Amino acid sequence: MREEKPMKKSQQATPQDETVSANRRQVLLGGIGLAAGTALAPGQAFAKSTEEEAGQGQVAEAPIAGKTVKQRVPFHGEHQAGIVTPRPANGIVASFNVIADDPEDLEALFRELTARIAFLTQGGEVPELNPKLPPADSGILGPVIEPDKLTVTVSLGASLFDKRPWLRELKPKQLIRMAEFPNDALDSEICHGDLALQLCANLQDTCIHALRDIMKNMPEYLVLHWMQEGNVPVVQASAGGEHGTARNFLGFHDGSANPNSTDAKEMDRIVWVTEDNGEPDWAMGGSYQAVRIIRNFVERWDRTPLGEQELIFGRKKDSGAPLDGGKTEFAVPDYAKDPDGKKTPLDSHIRLANPRTAKSQKNLILRRPFNYSNGFTKSGQLDQGLLFIVYQADLMEGFLAVQSRLNGEPLEEYIKPIGGGYFFVLPGARDRDDYLGRTLIEAIRSEPSQQAAEGL
Amino acid sequence: MHAWKALSVAALAFAIGVGSANAKQEDITLELVEPLADYKIYVAENTKQLVKDTTAFVAAIKDGDVEKAKSLFGPTRTSYEKIEPIAELFSDLDVSIDARADDYEKAEQDPDFTGFHKIEYVLWEKDTTDGLDEIADKLLADVTDLDKRINDLTFPPEKVVGGAAVLMEEVAATKISGEEDRYSHTDLWDFDANFAGSKKIFILVKPLIVEDDPEFVAKVEENFGDVDETLAKYKTDDGFVSYEELTDEDRTVLSARVNTLAEDLSTLRGKLGLD
Numbered sequence A: 001m002r003e004e005k006p007m008k009k010s011q012q013a014t015p016q017d018e019t020v021s022a023n024r025r026q027v028l029l030g031g032i033g034l035a036a037g038t039a040l041a042p043g044q045a046f047a048k049s050t051e052e053e054a055g056q057g058q059v060a061e062a063p064i065a066g067k068t069v070k071q072r073v074p075f076h077g078e079h080q081a082g083i084v085t086p087r088p089a090n091g092i093v094a095s096f097n098v099i100a101d102d103p104e105d106l107e108a109l110f111r112e113l114t115a116r117i118a119f120l121t122q123g124g125e126v127p128e129l130n131p132k133l134p135p136a137d138s139g140i141l142g143p144v145i146e147p148d149k150l151t152v153t154v155s156l157g158a159s160l161f162d163k164r165p166w167l168r169e170l171k172p173k174q175l176i177r178m179a180e181f182p183n184d185a186l187d188s189e190i191c192h193g194d195l196a197l198q199l200c201a202n203l204q205d206t207c208i209h210a211l212r213d214i215m216k217n218m219p220e221y222l223v224l225h226w227m228q229e230g231n232v233p234v235v236q237a238s239a240g241g242e243h244g245t246a247r248n249f250l251g252f253h254d255g256s257a258n259p260n261s262t263d264a265k266e267m268d269r270i271v272w273v274t275e276d277n278g279e280p281d282w283a284m285g286g287s288y289q290a291v292r293i294i295r296n297f298v299e300r301w302d303r304t305p306l307g308e309q310e311l312i313f314g315r316k317k318d319s320g321a322p323l324d325g326g327k328t329e330f331a332v333p334d335y336a337k338d339p340d341g342k343k344t345p346l347d348s349h350i351r352l353a354n355p356r357t358a359k360s361q362k363n364l365i366l367r368r369p370f371n372y373s374n375g376f377t378k379s380g381q382l383d384q385g386l387l388f389i390v391y392q393a394d395l396m397e398g399f400l401a402v403q404s405r406l407n408g409e410p411l412e413e414y415i416k417p418i419g420g421g422y423f424f425v426l427p428g429a430r431d432r433d434d435y436l437g438r439t440l441i442e443a444i445r446s447e448p449s450q451q452a453a454e455g456l
Numbered sequence B: 001m002h003a004w005k006a007l008s009v010a011a012l013a014f015a016i017g018v019g020s021a022n023a024k025q026e027d028i029t030l031e032l033v034e035p036l037a038d039y040k041i042y043v044a045e046n047t048k049q050l051v052k053d054t055t056a057f058v059a060a061i062k063d064g065d066v067e068k069a070k071s072l073f074g075p076t077r078t079s080y081e082k083i084e085p086i087a088e089l090f091s092d093l094d095v096s097i098d099a100r101a102d103d104y105e106k107a108e109q110d111p112d113f114t115g116f117h118k119i120e121y122v123l124w125e126k127d128t129t130d131g132l133d134e135i136a137d138k139l140l141a142d143v144t145d146l147d148k149r150i151n152d153l154t155f156p157p158e159k160v161v162g163g164a165a166v167l168m169e170e171v172a173a174t175k176i177s178g179e180e181d182r183y184s185h186t187d188l189w190d191f192d193a194n195f196a197g198s199k200k201i202f203i204l205v206k207p208l209i210v211e212d213d214p215e216f217v218a219k220v221e222e223n224f225g226d227v228d229e230t231l232a233k234y235k236t237d238d239g240f241v242s243y244e245e246l247t248d249e250d251r252t253v254l255s256a257r258v259n260t261l262a263e264d265l266s267t268l269r270g271k272l273g274l275d
């Protein structure tokens, strides 16, 4: 056991040090002239409280998590979690190749995956094994797994169905292999896959722990094909409770005009597959997931005039408000009053993505993206972008229609889609006796061809 | 559907029971005497073969016979790959015999880059044996030294038993990607040898666990069987086709089997009560 060490004076950040460096920066800013007048002296407004809190303790002491590690998202339900669940700060999309030669294998895979996800998302103690054996758990979260708002959302790719004669007939009717759009430069090493997991949690370590757990427990079924980590910047809670959307790596609020994810009726129309969609029965309660890894050319973007950036999106950068008025990002633009695009250009991102006509109502989609940062390129530029994830009941009217309208948009000069894929999210596991994928397995068993094969 | 697949890893591990392993420790060292002796013979045979094959390989290089040297590269390595867990105990030799270009800061151009993969690089990328004489001589001296040192070695039981999993880790980490023999694409030879070496160890200790853990044994054997079946598709009269001919589907199957074997065989030491 480690002794608790009283804090030594020398370990506290000394106030003088701070002042010196603050002064230095002021001098530097002053030299530029322009910025100095309006800029706050660094630290001036926030210094007091943060310095006191940041200065305590031993260097290698673990950073303290908030109470949020206790947040638990229910696993069971009509729909899977992780779609209308408020997006936490961190996420991973991992795409796998599946080894399953027959329906029994696939059922065993689904059951095992369900058991792992139920445990990981609800939390609990890690089983203790004989110390001569490798431990059951990676241990990175310690002996007790906190739920930490973890969700693991399971979805299936077209290749899973296409490669298996006994599944082919049951493929969701719009599930296709992602095809290249004009601005894409797809890299096959980060595209497609048989089965995808979207892991989201407050802390990235929670996502990583869950991914490692699933891969360790299911090596006979799942071989990793690609993965992408992402996160969104966290903000201070505001007094009013509403603190707006996170910003993407181009510095704009992202998600402002999303449909209302707390409105169940709206979600039934936009996100969840229902009888109206003409999908196979087993797919009811599922959803189409489009994942796109979209590189952002951030250096070039940061060298673009603010006014131009705002015209490209059709929104103000600081507030996120639409260009035709309103104070906040939640103000609704009125394109009818601006038919020639004098305020919001006709080719701006938001106007192309959603022209807000009666007809475009059926193209609404639920976006749930993360930012990613993958180091740098050979040219010494930052390799950053958007891990774009979007959900809809109808892939053609949703992502495919919206992306087709966006083809050729001015934003393309700053972005390059390089990976991702289309997947179909399985309906939820309703209770302890249920498992993810049950309706699909039952549908396989009741297929006439399958019954013949099994001699039923 | 294989029966073992329904068995979760955790359930398997619990089945042994905490504590029972300790009591086993003493008996097991006795019981391991015979498998260890057999394994020592296996290793000795392989290092002997390695010296013999390397002698012919080196002769071809010094004769300037590029084609012959190329044809001997894959098969010569196999006896090394089979016994890698033991060979690796002599880390100085392992580096000079089997290091890859990315183990060096300057990669292929690094003056310290020697051994099999340096020769592979020159044969395939430069299509010559020029400048290889010294490196070839060193390789032969190294494998001869290895043969001698291994004969004098007392085999640590945990290294031998653990070796079954180590070989799978090797395949999972670098071989499955085709990085190992990146110039010659003879990876399937290495693959096959790694599996053979792992299976050898498993079969030698199998009698000690089969009674307590028949399902585990069945699962491991089934996975080795699947690997054999997959590799068999790529066999030629005198070895294997180029790694580039492996289909994505088969690579996925091999990956899954290797990862599963690595997981399962990682419990072998514990199952035998070894530290």
Ligand code: HEM
Pocket: A248, A250, A252, A253, A254, A255, A256, A257, A258, A292, A294, A295, A296, A313, A315, A349, A350, A351, A353, A354, A365, A385, A386, A388, A399, A402, A403, A406, A415
């Ligand atoms: C790196 C790529 C992208 C960036 C940086 C980006 C950024 C933004 C921003 C800043 C907004 C305005 C705020 C908001 O309503 O969220 C927005 C809106 C939107 N974006 Fe994107 N976006 C990207 C790619 C896409 C893609 C690929 C699609 C779909 C194909 C898409 C569809 C939409 C939609 C539907 C809206 C809402 C428009 C509205 O209803 O007013 N975006 N995006």
